[in-house]
Amino acid sequence: MLLSHLSASVLKISDIYAAEHGIDRDRDWALLKLQEELGELTAEHLRLSGRARGEADPKALADEAADVLGMLLIYCDGAGIDLEQAMRDKWLKWLAVER
Template identity: 80%
Template sequence: MTIKDLQDAVLRISDIYAREHNIDRDRDWALLKLQEELGELTAEHLRLSSRARGEGNPQAQADEAADVLGMLLIYCDHAGIDIEAAMQRKWLSWLNPQT
């Protein structure tokens, strides 16, 4: 599965979720949700590293990481960002440096 395939699937699921829960996904919704999910991942990380109350849960940490990635893909779509092209330009170009 490519990043684009994953993004398309996530966007379909987001549409279903928004329709079922009557969520208005306005201009900044995706960025705000991305921040919310990052906060939840951070909280689980802190619990797992014994720097917050409660016991951490590795499955919850993985689920929160999935939420962050999902919301990032949604944000990129809303912002008109081709994340595959951006990753190629910003990160993957290091694997094939120009001489």
């Protein structure tokens, strides 16, 4: 699945979620939610590495990673960032560099 298709699906789901819960999803909200999800990913990582209390669950780690990506896609959409192009410009350019 292309990132643009994934992003479109995530945005549809976000629309449904916002409508059901009466949430105004401005850029500020998306960035704050991204930070919240990163904190939850960090907590699961700590549990899995034995550095936090609670039951370690690899599925929960994967779920939180998906939440981080989903919120990043939502943030980028609201900020007018073409994430696919940004990745080509920032990261993938290094594949073309002769070593």
